[in-house]
Amino acid sequence: MSKSQRLVQLIMRINSLKSFTVQQLAGEFGLSARTITRDLQELSELGVPVYSVQGRGGGYRLLQERMLPPIAFTEGEAVAMFVACQSLNNLSALPFDEGAESALHKFYHYLPADVRERIDRLKQKVAILSPNRTMNPECLRTLLQAIMIRCVVTIGYSSSQGVKERDIQPIGLYASGGYWYCPAYCFLREEVRLFRADRIRSAVLNEAMEWREEADRWDLRNRPENVDTNPIPFTVSLTRSGVRQLESDEWFGPFLVVQEDGGGKATIRISTENMRFYADHIWRLGADARIVEPAEAVEYMQRKLESLKSVYDTNE
Amino acid sequence: MSKSQRLVQLIMRINSLKSFTVQQLAGEFGLSARTITRDLQELSELGVPVYSVQGRGGGYRLLQERMLPPIAFTEGEAVAMFVACQSLNNLSALPFDEGAESALHKFYHYLPADVRERIDRLKQKVAILSPNRTMNPECLRTLLQAIMIRCVVTIGYSSSQGVKERDIQPIGLYASGGYWYCPAYCFLREEVRLFRADRIRSAVLNEAMEWREEADRWDLRNRPENVDTNPIPFTVSLTRSGVRQLESDEWFGPFLVVQEDGGGKATIRISTENMRFYADHIWRLGADARIVEPAEAVEYMQRKLESLKSVYDTNE
DNA sequence: TTAAATAAGACAGATCCTGTCTTGTTTGCA
DNA sequence: TGCAAACAAGACAGGATCTGTCTTATTTAA
Incomplete structure (x- = not known):
């Protein structure tokens, strides 16, 4: 095994140990302790966060975080990951810490100038947005x-x-x-x-x-919320505009049936306790959608209509 | 310069050339052609997609894609990128090709077993979803x-x-x-x-x-759509429940003023041509929100109410 | 004080790397 | 057809680097 291969192996081995001595590794790798010492020194210079504790019971330890051996990426892979993570950055809150950012830096650093330029152009132009800025x-x-x-x-x-x-x-x-x-x-x-x-x-x-x-x-x-127990049908009839609004809808979209006149119908199966949720969802479409069944949902819409009507009537 | 360093340099150099000869590189690096030949052979074995064309006018070419030199990542960086890209995978359509996926594979391959296990646990549990499954x-x-x-x-x-x-x-x-x-x-x-x-x-x-x-x-x-010309005020008054629904709203959230009784008000400035958009947005809240101004929006809501009412009346 | 650990220098021998030389092959061009 | 320019690959010597052994020094816990 060549020296560079051995160094990669060494990274993997010490990643799997929280603490180790030079003798121990020398035994495992069939090399002298002096050589291992020199290798560890070299890894340390290459940025592997390893440190030594002298004295009895001492040895080498990995500081903080384990490292992966060097990996070669193609340009396309790097750009894909870069753009993906970059576009996520505009999501107001993300569950990831600085890890992603420092990894992006590494990619960016090694990219050739022309690719960097192309990426810079994308940076502020591609995003996955979240309107919610209130969360921690x-x-x-x-x-x-x-x-x-x-x-x-x-x-x-x-x-x-x-x-x-x-x-x-x-x-x-x-x-x-x-x-x-x-x-x-x-x-x-x-x-x-x-x-x-x-x-x-x-x-x-x-x-x-x-x-x-x-x-x-x-x-x-x-x-679990998708597993409806005791489902009942929920049907809406739609105008042409209503069809267009629901055609890429999460729930109704897949069940849309379009008629010749451009209007349509959609029937999904829901559990009764979710009726309000779907009715509210249809409510958004205004006059472009009419709930056909179940009767409870129709009544719910009519009650909602009356209450909204009274909101505006009392104030005129 | 040590051999391994030189190989990294070589990757960078050949990335910036679409075609080159051994002599040329030998001159640049101050080494013999034989050594460069051997280096290129070694890079090829390490996976750099380089190929040779014999004969006059021939030389070495990079196949397909440029490669980055090997980069060492810490475990945290790898996990952050992995989870970020993985969670994006559930977004029904993504503008990235297989690049991201093959990069993820490389990360996954080098991760120690215990981290892999933790990541596997996250795979199907963290996601950024898009309901829209109809798009290409x-x-x-x-x-x-x-x-x-x-x-x-x-x-x-x-x-x-x-x-x-x-x-x-x-x-x-x-x-x-x-x-x-x-x-x-x-x-x-x-x-x-x-x-x-x-x-x-x-x-x-x-x-x-x-x-x-x-x-x-x-x-x-x-x-550009945020730059409203000739803005007019748009005010809604809210019930306690309305406040709760709008508090993390993209447009109204930042301008919410909560009253002692739990209700609230919000005034934003819009351009007249967007009035319907914001009115439709408020419509969703039903009786929990009442548009106070402008008068055109109030009228719009009342017309919408009437038309929806007629949809249900004609059918009873 | 001692044992167990790292730290680091010196040096010889082993190993690998490099340059030179060589023979062959492939390919485009005159 | 033959030549020139390019890669392919073997052989070998000399040089460079790596490795093992030996050594001395230092640190630390028991």
């Missing part, structure tokens, strides 16, 4: 950490009754429609619930509480 | 490409009058509220307009048309 990225980071290491979190959650403390076991984290959501097992309600992350005002890991196994089965393809 | 990632990619290389694009755009072809000069690309938007100079209307990317059914680079310089001044902080 520290909370997101804590939630992410909790998912990774399987830990219960004590949060301060702002509901309509004010901010209350509760223990949750976060089992996922996703951004959708400009908001972060955190599905979690709630120890207060003793069930899996969906929390709006911007309503989580504080989050602290609570290592004292025990992790419940059932949460591990959850993933994005199998969201 | 190929279009996004073309638009991104066009921004990078400054090129006009011919698109098929679906408006209320059907799909029409038009030439645009894309000047940005962003995702917000689950949709991709593309601000672009429109050659048809001769002004900068905002296009919904999911309504762009096809996109082809049109290298024949000339690029207009004024588009380069645009960036995300200086969006």
Whole structure:
């Protein structure tokens, strides 16, 4: 094995040890202690954060963070990662710390001048935006950490009754429609619930509480709120403009049936407790959509209409 | 200079040349041709996609893509990039090609087993979602490409009058509220307009048309649609629940004034042509919000109410 | 005080790297 | 067709670097 290959191997080996002595490595690699000493010195000069403790019980330690061996990327790979991470930066709050930024710096540093120029042009022009500027990225980071290491979190959650403390076991984290959501097992309600992350005002890991196994089965393809029990049909009829507005809708889009006159219909199956949610969703379309069934939803819309009408009537 | 350093230098040098001969490099590096030959052979074995053309006028060429010299990352950096890109993967359509994916593979490959396990746990649990599954990632990619290389694009755009072809000069690309938007100079209307990317059914680079310089001044902080000319005040009064719904709203959130009783008010300044947009935005809140001014918006809401009312009345 | 650890210099021998020379092959051009 | 320009690859000597051994010094915990 050549020396440079050996150095890469050495990085991998010392990554997997929290502490080691020169003799030990010399044995493992079949080399003399002097050579290993020299290698470690060289790695240190190359930026591997290794330090030594002299004296009995001493040895070498890795400072802070483990390192990966040097990896060669193609230009396309670097640009793709760069643009992806860069565009995320405009998401007001992100659960990642400075790690991503320093990695971007490394990529940027090695890119040839012409590619750098092209990337600079994209920097302020491609983004994934989140309108929500009120939330604390520290909370997101804590939630992410909790998912990774399987830990219960004590949060301060702002509901309509004010901010209350509760223990949750976060089992996922996703951004959708400009908001972060955190599905979690709630120890207060003793069930899996969906929390709006911007309503989580504080989050602290609570290592004292025990992790419940059932949460591990959850993933994005199998969201508990999507599993409707006892589903009923929910049908809307749409004008031409209504069709256009719903055609790329998350829920109704896939079930849209367009008629010859340009209008359309869509029927989805929902559980009764979510009726209001879908009715409110349709409400946004105004006169371009009419709920056909269930009757409760039609009534709900009519009540909503009356109450809004009274809001404007009393004030004229 | 040590051999390994020299190889890194060599990668950089050959990246900046499309074609070169051994003699040439031997001169530049002050080494013999034989040594350079051997170095190139070694780089080739390490995966640098270099190939040779024999005969007069021949030489070495770089196949496909330029490569970056090997870069060492810390574990934290790798995890941050990995999770960031991974979570983006769930965004139904992304403007990046396989580049990001193969880069992720490299990171994953070098990560120690325990970190891999933690990442696996996150994979299906953290995401940035987009509800819109109808759009073509190929279009996004073309638009991104066009921004990078400054090129006009011919698109098929679906408006209320059907799909029409038009030439645009894309000047940005962003995702917000689950949709991709593309601000672009429109050659048809001769002004900068905002296009919904999911309504762009096809996109082809049109290298024949000339690029207009004024588009380069645009960036995300200086969006043309935010520059309202001749602004008028737009005021809503809110119930307690309305306050809660608007507090992290993109437009009204920052201007919310909460009263002692829990209700609130918000006044923003808009241009008259956007009145309907903001009124429709407030419409969503139902009876939890009442538009106070301008009078045109109040009338608009009342007309919308009447038309929705008639939709349900005629059918009972 | 001692044992176990790093730190670092010196030096010979081993190994690898480099340059030179050589023979071959491929390819475009005159 | 033959020549010149390019790569391909072997051989070998000399040089450079790496490695192992030996050594001395220092640090630290037991």
